[in-house]
Amino acid sequence: MTDVWGAQADxxxxxxxxxxxxxxxxxxxxxxxxxxxxxxxRFVAPGVSGVA
Structure with a gap:
């Protein structure tokens, strides 16, 4: 599993x-x-903002 976080401490x-x-x-x-x-x-598909 891969997860992306802002910082390891988070x-x-x-x-x-x-x-x-x-x-x-x-x-x-x-x-x-x-x-x-x-x-x-980081790849963000066309039409996707990449923001949750």
Whole structure:
């Protein structure tokens, strides 16, 4: 899975504040394998603003 965030700290905060509790309550064990890489290029299809 690939996800684009503004900063690594934002991802870490989201996991700690929101996702970790949901994962725990779902009974999922273990740690995900994560890797952070800078975004070098972003493609936005014609007619799409790229803004959520």
């Amino acid at each position: 991802v870490e905060r989201f996991f700690a504040e929101r996702l970790a509790a949901a994962v725990k309550s779902a009974g999922i064990t273990g740690e995900p394998e994560t890797r952070f890489s800078p975004l070098h290029r």
